[in-house]
Amino acid sequence: MSTPFRDPTPPAIDHILCPVDFSEASQHAIDHALAVARWSGAAVSALHVCHPMFVPVTSGVGTGDDSSDAETSRLRAAAASLIEIAGARGLQVDIAVESGDPARQILEHADRHATNLIVMGTHGATGFGRLLLGSVAEKVLRKARCPVLTVPPRVHSVATLPFRRVLCAIDFSSASLEALNYAGALAQQSRARLQLLHVIQWPWDEPPAPAPDDLPPEQAVALGEYRRYVEASAMARLAALRRERMPDGVEAVPQIVHGKPYVQILRVAAETCVDLIVMGIHGRNAADLMVFGSTANHVVRAAGCPVLTVRLG
Numbered sequence: 001m002s003t004p005f006r007d008p009t010p011p012a013i014d015h016i017l018c019p020v021d022f023s024e025a026s027q028h029a030i031d032h033a034l035a036v037a038r039w040s041g042a043a044v045s046a047l048h049v050c051h052p053m054f055v056p057v058t059s060g061v062g063t064g065d066d067s068s069d070a071e072t073s074r075l076r077a078a079a080a081s082l083i084e085i086a087g088a089r090g091l092q093v094d095i096a097v098e099s100g101d102p103a104r105q106i107l108e109h110a111d112r113h114a115t116n117l118i119v120m121g122t123h124g125a126t127g128f129g130r131l132l133l134g135s136v137a138e139k140v141l142r143k144a145r146c147p148v149l150t151v152p153p154r155v156h157s158v159a160t161l162p163f164r165r166v167l168c169a170i171d172f173s174s175a176s177l178e179a180l181n182y183a184g185a186l187a188q189q190s191r192a193r194l195q196l197l198h199v200i201q202w203p204w205d206e207p208p209a210p211a212p213d214d215l216p217p218e219q220a221v222a223l224g225e226y227r228r229y230v231e232a233s234a235m236a237r238l239a240a241l242r243r244e245r246m247p248d249g250v251e252a253v254p255q256i257v258h259g260k261p262y263v264q265i266l267r268v269a270a271e272t273c274v275d276l277i278v279m280g281i282h283g284r285n286a287a288d289l290m291v292f293g294s295t296a297n298h299v300v301r302a303a304g305c306p307v308l309t310v311r312l313g
Contacts, residue, residue, distance in 0.1 A: 013040040017115040019047050019106050019136075020079050025121030028154040030086045032306055033119035034093075035161045036149070039189035042116065043092040046079050047109055049102040072097045103139035110146060119149045122300070141300065147182060147310045150300050162190040163275040169265050169299075170198050172237060175280030175312035180245060182310050183278040188247040192275070196242060196254045197268055198234050199261040231256055262298035270304060277303055281311045 018033040020026040030046065037044050075097045083093055098105050110118055122137050141148055168183035170176045180196070187194040215223065238254035246252045257264045269277055279296045300307045 013042045013116045015113060015115050016042045016044045016117045016119055017047060017106070017110050017113070018044060018119045019049065019102070019140075020082055021048065021102075022078060022082065023121065025151070025153045027082055027086070027121075029119050029121035029151040030082055031161065032149060032151050034083075034086050034088055034091060036117065036119065036186075037091050039162070039186075043094070044083075044088070045109070045113060045115075046083055046093065046095045047106060048075050048079050048095075048097050049105040050075070050097065050099045051102055102136045103143075106136070106140055107143055110144060115146050117147050117149060118144055119151065121151050121153065137300075138297070141297070141309060144311065147308055149306055149308045151306045152303060160275055163187075163192045164190070165195070165272060165274040166190075166192045166276045166278060167195040167197055167265070167269050167272070167274040168278040169261070169280075170196055170238065170241070171261070171280075172198075173280060173282065173312075175282045175310065177241075177245075177280070178312050179278045179280035179308070179310040180241060182308060183276075184245060184247050184250055184252075186276065186278070186308075187250045187252075191249075194246075194250055194252045195268070195272065195274065196238050196252055197265065198238060198254075198256050199264045200230060200234065200256060200258050201261060202258065262295050265299050266302055274305055276306050276308060278308045278310065281309050 013036065016033050016037055018026075018030055020030065033044055036042065076095050079095045079097070083095070096109065098109065106118070106120075109115070118140060120137055120140065137150060141150065163186065166183055166187050168176075168180050170180060183194060186192070213220075234256050235254060238256070242252040242254060255268070257268060265277065265279075268274075277299060279299060281296050296307075296309055300309070
């Protein structure tokens with residue numbers, strides 16, 4: 001089965017949106033946003049959203065009076081301080097302060113300003129926090145029209161900047177091929193080594209697969225031949241992607257593993273100490289969001305490095 005053709009050139013990244021909430025997580029996200037901006041030449045917008053539920057009545061944010069202007073100026077200065085600490089010299093950076101529902105404002109701001117990439121931190125990596133991921137980040141991940149780079153808290157991150165090892169999860173869908181375009185471009189810009197990972201999930205993942213010795217001889221032989229055929233076909237498709245889609249100078253290494261996709265993606269990423277995971281996401285309807293919840297969202301929640309999700313449709 002041939003790989004469907006798509007233009008291997010990803011859209012240029014010329015405008016990055018980085019939401020900030022003055023936490024350590026958002027400071028870590030700013031570091032990554034500025035790093036990508038240095039490679040791509042993009043402008044960066046730092047956006048702080050004041051949720052109306054948590055704005056003091058005396059601050060007057062959103063009312064247009066003097067106290068509102070003072071509070072906005074204070075928040076803008078605080079955001080500017082975060083940017084300065086991250087080292088934005090030579091980059092085009094603007095700072096915006098808005099009031100409203102954070103996820104909605106982030107998404108609307110991204111649409112208004114033709115954002116190519118959203119970079120945001122995630123909060124919590126254990127217990128209840130890991131399960132929820134963070135309502136704002138999760139809503140943005142599900143609804144953003146552009147790719148989203150989620151960055152785990154610094155204390156849980158094993159990644160380094162610039163990226164040196166990038167893993168792209170490929171299931172040969174159009175969404176994963178779109179993700180590969182971005183992975184190849186980022187690998188070229190940061191001179192990173194790129195792993196092309198395909199996970200084969202067998203129907204007997206749970207319970208454990210039968211051992212060949214437990215099967216009748218004819219079935220054991222047929223099973224072995226089928227496994228070899230599936231692996232060889234997948235490796236041939238990965239080789240074709242490496243040959244036809246990789247930018248000049250990118251070292252791309254194909255790899256095939258077996259098991260539940262998100263489990264294996266996380267395992268390989270941890271074992272090979274990758275600095276970035278890149279994944280495709282399908283569509284925006286209810287069925288697609290169930291797929292997102294079972295694969296990409298699991299990876300984002302538990303990854304020890306940033307995860308770039310690229311949506312198709």
